Amino acid sequence: MGDERSVSGSGSGSNCETLDAVTRQEEDEEQQQQQQQQHQKEQQQLSIICGYSQHMQPLAADGGAGGAAKSSQLLSRADWGARMPKEVNYFDGPAPYVIIHHSYIPAACSTTPDCMLSMRQMQDFHQVDRGWNDIGYSFGIGGDGLIYTGRGFNVVGAHAPKYNDKSVGIVLIGDWRTELPPTIMLRAAQDLIAFGVAQGYIDPSYKLLGHRQVRDTECPGGRLYQEISTWPHFTQLNKTVEVQPVANKV
């Protein structure tokens, strides 16, 4: 579950299908140049985002999730029928944090069509009902074991206040308060993190957090939180609570 403070206006109008087909309003030359540069940057970034669809090597072999030695698959936004983002804002990588969420709603999905529907439902909720730019998360993990590109790497998310411009937000679709997500999902999440590190999107010394560590929420659910607290790079954040030494008290 996420957050997005500012609601932006109309976006750049780019999506995976129209990478080269974006037209610009008529502006004066200087503005046009600036916009062209911005536009080129957007195109570059979007081509990265849209180019994610691929099989990944089983990088998380040591990650403890076990299971068959099968690579996880990363699906693009187009694969699940995402709408265009209203606006895309980037931050410089690599991201120093990875933050794990559960969706709570929608519930766990087991087939790819259902998981794709869940992604669209989350996008609807965030983009339409809440008025955010896009689905809040960077990536979704389905019960089918597939990884779904949300906002993608190095795109400012809307999933954890103060961390949105420095983290990868991964939602494991389902309610994981008492149940542990299936191994195939845990493995996919670990593969995604390893992929992000290998590709330079995630800092090799990243800190892994559960959403509840940065906001008052039960997300990512008690059972899932317990699980990720055993994963490499899990970091206990020390709350900076000032405790007066006993000796100073009368």
Ligand SMILES: [Zn+2]
């Ligand atoms: Zn959350």
